[in-house]
Amino acid sequence: MNILLIVSGGIAAYKSIDLCSSLVKQGNDVKVILTKNAENFVTQLPFQTLTKNRVYTSTFEEIDENEIQHIDLTKWADKIIVAPATANLISKFANGIADDLASSLMLAVRDVSRVYIVPAMNTFMYKNPIIQENMNKLIKLGFNFIEPDSGLLACGDVGEGKFPSIEKIKNALFQEIEKDLKDKKVLVTAGPTKEFIDPFRCLTNPSTGKMGIAIANECAKRGAEVILVSSINDDSISNKVKKVKIISTNDMFEAVKNNFKDCDFIIKAAAVSDYTPVQVFDKKVKKQDGNLSIEFKRTQDILKYVGDNKSDNQKVIGFAAETNNLIGYAKEKIIKKNLDYIVANDISKKDIGFGSEDNEVYIIDKHDNIKKIDKNSKNNIAKAIIDVISK
Numbered sequence: 011m012n013i014l015l016i017v018s019g020g021i022a023a024y025k026s027i028d029l030c031s032s033l034v035k036q037g038n039d040v041k042v043i044l045t046k047n048a049e050n051f052v053t054q055l056p057f058q059t060l061t062k063n064r065v066y067t068s069t070f071e072e073i074d075e076n077e078i079q080h081i082d083l084t085k086w087a088d089k090i091i092v093a094p095a096t097a098n099l100i101s102k103f104a105n106g107i108a109d110d111l112a113s114s115l116m117l118a119v120r121d122v123s124r125v126y127i128v129p130a131m132n133t134f135m136y137k138n139p140i141i142q143e144n145m146n147k148l149i150k151l152g153f154n155f156i157e158p159d160s161g162l163l164a165c166g167d168v169g170e171g172k173f174p175s176i177e178k179i180k181n182a183l184f185q186e187i188e189k190d191l192k193d194k195k196v197l198v199t200a201g202p203t204k205e206f207i208d209p210f211r212c213l214t215n216p217s218t219g220k221m222g223i224a225i226a227n228e229c230a231k232r233g234a235e236v237i238l239v240s241s242i243n244d245d246s247i248s249n250k251v252k253k254v255k256i257i258s259t260n261d262m263f264e265a266v267k268n269n270f271k272d273c274d275f276i277i278k279a280a281a282v283s284d285y286t287p288v289q290v291f292d293k294k295v296k297k298q299d300g301n302l303s304i305e306f307k308r309t310q311d312i313l314k315y316v317g318d319n320k321s322d323n324q325k326v327i328g329f330a331a332e333t334n335n336l337i338g339y340a341k342e343k344i345i346k347k348n349l350d351y352i353v354a355n356d357i358s359k360k361d362i363g364f365g366s367e368d369n370e371v372y373i374i375d376k377h378d379n380i381k382k383i384d385k386n387s388k389n390n391i392a393k394a395i396i397d398v399i400s401k
């Protein structure tokens with residue numbers, strides 16, 4: 011594996027020499043970046059000797075004319091580990107500052123789930139709300155953090171902030187994602203439906219499908235066979251997910267009906283329309299004087315259909331997006347639609363839910379147990395939901 015090790019200017023920089031040695035001994039090809047301040051603690055020579063590669067220290071020292079270091083190194087690396095990561099470097103990553111090689115390079119990383127950050131610093135620096143906020147920002151974006159140990163620190167203080175053992179770092183770096191959904195089949199619905207009035211106008215809603223897509227991707231990552239029924243066709247959908255494209259609520263109903271029978275989990279995260287026009291005009295409706303009335307009829311209740319027709323070993327998970335009495339309505343929905351779980355979120359809050367990158371949800375089971383998942387990225391919310399329902 012190609013590993014890029016970024017060492018910044020903390021007292022634990024000397025420990026990164028052992029880490030580097032251990033990664034090389036394991037058979038990895040390791041390249042090292044030292045920040046300017048790291049060179050106050052360690053020199054290039056041990057890293058160069060251990061890795062048999064030159065050590066990178068400056069954005070502008072382009073030794074190989076075919077290489078633009080801060081771009082090409084990210085393409086070369088399978089994994090990037092920042093160890094130790096100073097408070098300063100973490101804050102630069104979190105705020106898009108790109109004033110040296112390490113921080114410029116981090117902005118060019120396309121898939122941050124390949125990045126592992128090992129903070130090491132004085133415990134008051136580590137607990138500082140600014141640093142905590144910066145770390146949380148990076149976690150939400152998908153960066154991995156390997157938590158520091160607690161103990162006696164170099165400065166004499168005792169607490170969190172200690173560089174963890176090499177064993178702990180390597181375990182986190184190479185851990186296999188648990189395939190706990192292997193041999194399971196999951197059907198997920200996501201995104202809005204469109205109920206056409208005429209060839210150019212439709213009734214729809216602002217759902218982006220991100221929550222459902224995050225759930226489908228998480229299930230696929232954990233080894234499940236996944237069918238995603240959705241109107242959204244987005245680059246972010248894992249290529250391990252089988253996509254069934256739909257437009258209307260009725261299309262979604264047919265797709266779910268045809269596919270749910272052999273699924274272990276049916277997760278209905280789509281924002282479906284409860285109504286569809288009674289009459290669909292085959293030509294564009296022309297503007298006229300006065301108001302226009304359109305009559306709507308109820309669409310098929312897909313969630314209820316699945317709840318009523320599921321077998322005992324199937325779990326059905328619904329979503330409740332409400333603006334008021336969130337828990338009350340969610341509990342009612344579990345009973346009415348014979349669900350195993352409901353995931354409730356408050357769509358009156360502007361910073362979560364519809365169209366936003368984040369969500370905050372309550373996972374409620376049919377025995378009224380409630381678990382709150384605090385505001386977090388939709389990927390982390392998806393992980394928390396799957397952790398609960400797959401138990």
Ligand SMILES: Cc1cc2nc3c(=O)[nH]c(=O)nc-3n(C[C@H](O)[C@H](O)[C@H](O)COP(=O)(O)O)c2cc1C
Binds near residue numbers: 018096
């Ligand atoms: C003796 C000494 C030890 C330091 N140890 C740490 C440390 O463990 N963690 C940290 O975040 N900063 C530490 N610092 C402060 C950083 O060196 C400083 O914030 C620097 O700007 C970091 O630069 P860099 O992030 O570009 O490597 C230390 C400074 C000194 C003088």
